[in-house]
Amino acid sequence: MQKKTQVQLLIELIWLVIIALVCAAILFPIVSKGEYKFTLINSFYVIITVLYARFFIQFKDIDYLQKKWIRVFIFLINFHFIIYSAIRLQDIVPLWEGQNIFAFVYQLYRDVDLNGRNWLLNYVRNEVMFFGIATIVVSVFLNVKILGSFFGKNSLRKTAMLKDLS
DSSP states (O other): OOOOHHHHHHHHHHHHHHHHHHHHHHHHHHHHHHHHTHHHHHHHHHHHHHHHHHHHHHHOOOOOGHHHHHHHHHHHHHHHHHHHHHHHHHHHHHHHHHHHHHHHHHHHTTTTTTHHHHHHHHHHHHHHHHHHHHHHHHHHHHHHHHHHHHHHHHHHHHHHHHHOOO
């Protein structure tokens, strides 16, 4: 492997560790209280939000995002993430509104006092809503950025070709 490829791989591994630590830190107050049925979906929301926010911010600095087939793959998979996230949020929001979420987080509540229960319920609700919506928004923004990169490169090529012709 070339030295540049090794450095890029190391940077990506470091970012994956950072994303895993952020996910663990955000979900720790919930998971530390007991069994939580939405851990997997919450982890998905946090990981996709942080990863795609990084992709959006550092789009031109990440070498593998400059490959056309990777951008097309991410663009297409984002539609699935957007639809999946919207469906999961649509399933979870009525639970909050109907206060039926208590049945899902009851395991978390057994050994927690009343103030702790209110704090935990608010934390879970805010965390799910924030990262659920953020996943959708960041996926849309990344898709727009990917589309812009295709059109930007094509318009630069057209401008260069027109200059050559004149």
